[in-house]
Amino acid sequence: MAGPSVLTPQSEDFPKWYQDVVAKAEMADNGPVRGTMVIRPYGYAIWERIQSAIDERIKRAGAQNAYFPLFIPESYLSREAEHVEGFSPELAVVTHAGGELLAEPVVVRPTSETVIGEFMAKWIQSYRDLPLLLNQWANVVRWELRPRLFLRSSEFLWQEGHTAHATAEDASAYALTIHHQVYNDFLERVLAVPTFLGIKPPSERFAGATNTLTCEGMMRDGKALQMATSHELGQNFARAFDIVYQSEEGQSELCFTTSWGASTRLVGGLIMAHGDDNGLVLPPAVAPWPVVIVAVREDTAVLAACGEIGQALETAGVRFQLDDGRRGSFGRRVTDWEVKGVPVRVEVGPRDLAQGLVTVVRRDTGEKSVVSLEEVARVVAQLLGEIQGDMYEAARAFRDDRTHDVSTLEDAIVAAQRGFARLTWDVVGESGEARLKAEAMTVRCLQRADGSIPQHEGEPHLIAIIAKSY
């Protein structure tokens, strides 16, 4: 069996385990400037799959991609009081350019509500122009005091959606649609991460928003990670940027806007939601290669069989990588593929092959099975679907096992040491939030008793989900 672990075990030091995985799976490196990140090809391939899955859903929700500038006039930020207050500590500001001091400093975008607001104001004239549904894929900069690869870097990649609507109801409904049909659907079906959906308490709200929706996932150490957020911005930005339209009745009306985003943090969430002591465990839908064909040894018959299997997988539309055995011993190569989290290994060796068989191994459970050469493509294609579903179920079981209903703040603090606590929001209150803060815990989100997303934090009988978080 396996020798000494390649990685620091999760139970010994979870943050160290995370760093080990990021390094050993060749996902990312620290950049030369504090907080910056170099995303390596394997990590970027995962991001690209995340990107395309989200992009597809965004387009299905009716939004169109566009691109706005990296540099934003400092004065734009100042127009929305809460927004500038929230972001000013983490802004990178350019004061010099072209060898001269700039008359007005420009900030490197921390998010684009302001520039996009400026252009929405220009483009929207009539109620017929609404809703205006935009999205952009971009990098943003928020100067981080305590960076961690993928989870919190000073520069990160993301998608930010920005929309303008005629009514508050329409804006609110659209934010909810994005939350369910883009984010939660993606998280469940692609990342295989179950979430708690809800709204943020006022203390955790986005700077300038009237309501913030969140998807909270549980990591393998029981901490919460906010995997995506959607914001109802009310008329705050419309007022600041004069985003108005003429109604059917000929009146000038302020728009209601929304914004919503998901970032490279998702890669960190993916690592921590499914990873184990042997490394990354990828759901097939985000794996750069759902399958690796491993030649046990370099041998003519073995390589010929690998080629055949490759052909069959190709025909079945399954992406795969071929490990022809030229690089090191079998055990070494297997360990490497495990660290990288490849969902299925097809091991092709002379012993099995003599009987027309190959060994198929699942990364998530470690389960091995022996199948015939003729059947392997069909079996693997089906197995990938099963793994995708099983990984979601396993993550849900893990989360449910560590989520407890409690009736007092003190019990919540105990439960949130290793998972999530569900406590009536009325019991928490402002003093409760302060008490939680002292324990390094927060209210991650507020939900209705049935798990649905409330309209606002004033609804009666809301449940607060309390946890430690990233």
Place this chain on the structure above:
RNA sequence: CGGGAAGUAGCGCAGCUUGGUUAGCGCGCCUGGUUUGGGACCAGGAGGCCGCGGGUUCGAAUCCCGCCUUCCCGACCA
């Protein structure tokens, strides 16, 4: 940004207290060979402005000052 720890080969570390030949070890890497069903073995080899800058000294990886970076704990966040 506050408190703590640390920076020596790609990675993990020793050497520093008590300054003094050519700065070591393990893993990885390269070459050749034997191997290959869960991190193989033998032989040979390459690779260092000892984080950066300044100072003390005949002499600094080692002592002093400043800065940068990383990790942990807080405050802030996707």
